[in-house]
Amino acid sequence: MFKGTDFLQSVKTIKSLEEYxxxxxxxxxxxxxSNKIWFRGHANKNYKLIPSIFRTKExxxxxxxxxxxxxxxKAKGFIAGQTFDNNEWYFLMQHFGLKTRLLDWTEGYLFALFFSLKLNKGDNPFIDPCIxxxxxxxxxxxSLNKTVIIRTNDDLNKTLISEYLNFQNQKEELPIAISPTYSNERVLRQKGCFTLHSGNTTINSVYKKYRSKKIVKINISYKERSQMLEQLKLAGISESSIFPDLEGLSRELNSKYKF
Known part of the structure; x- marks a missing residue:
């Protein structure tokens, strides 16, 4: 079912929700x-597992x-009366679309599938997505020699996270998995979690460095994108359920009525 040397990849390209x-x-x-696994959907199977800020040539x-x-x-004027520490501000930056050192993951495999099938501006619709x-x-x-998930509400972990976000620290640390406090409904609905990076080291290269193949890639057929999105709708996974606001509802209706 899976094969590979540096990581394990599905032998066949998935063509239905059932196969997935x-x-x-x-x-x-x-x-x-284990059921303690995280998923990330990519619209392009060739994308690297690094945050978008490190993908830009500039x-x-x-x-x-x-x-x-x-x-x-400039953002503090938009959120009057609320206070956040530096790390909480950083997660807000990610939430509102600023490029950061965070890479989004989810604990829900159907959410990951939705994000892989959903096309954004600039995505090539003729390339297979993947999970x-x-x-x-x-x-x-x-990365840390600790079998734990880093919780952001722990004071010791806040110090560790701050080191990764320190622009004066030029040492490139290995990516780590962190689970944030659910400070907004989108992250809560999407069962969101993150890997935090201090440079352009990919997740794959960490496993390769330690000769571990326990990182899995499932390729999805781009030809079945529309069909599988319809299957996800029947399972209750759609724009308005994942993005519980008027923006998500609007995108869902635009798609429904072919606008």
């Missing part, structure tokens, strides 16, 4: 032997620092 669930069950029971520490500081300077699967505790064992 069969592969998820196999990965959970036979590869990870990236520099200075430009990232300026981007972050300007957001903090990546990791065990967050194993990633942190490889």
């Amino acid at each position: 669930i069969i592969h998820i069950d196999f990965a959970s029971q036979e590869i990870f032997k 990236y520099s520490i200075e430009s990232e620092k300026n981007l972050t500081e300007e957001f903090l300077d 990546w699967i990791i065990n967050p505790e194993e990633l942190n064992m490889l």
Whole structure:
């Protein structure tokens, strides 16, 4: 069902929701032997597992620092009466679409499938999407030598996270898996979680470095995108359920009525 040397990849390209669930069950029971697994959907199977801020050719520490500081300077006027620490502000940046060092994952495999099938501006509709699967505790064992998930509401973990977000720290740490406090309904609905990166080291390279193949990729047929999105709707997974606001409802209706 899966093969590979640097990571395990589905032998066949998935063409239905049923096939997808069969592969998820196999990965959970036979590869990870755990239900503590995270999923990430990519619209393009060739995308690397790094945050979007490190994918841009124009990236520099200075430009990232300026981007972050300007957001903090201007955003506080939009959220009057609420106070956040630096780490909480960083998660808000990610939530509102600013490019950050965070990579989105989810604990729900149907959510991940939806995100892989959903086309955004610039996505090529003729390239197969994919789903990546990791065990967050194993990633942190490889990166930190600790079999834990980093919880953001713990004071010791806040210090660790701050080190990853320190623009003066030029040492590139290995990516870590973190589970945030659910500060907004979108993250709550999507069962959101993150990997935090200090540079352009991919998730794959961490496993390759330690010769672990317990990272899984499931390829989805782009030709079945519309059909599988319809199957997800029947399972209650749609724009308005994942994005519980008027923006999500509007996108769902636009799609329904072909606008």
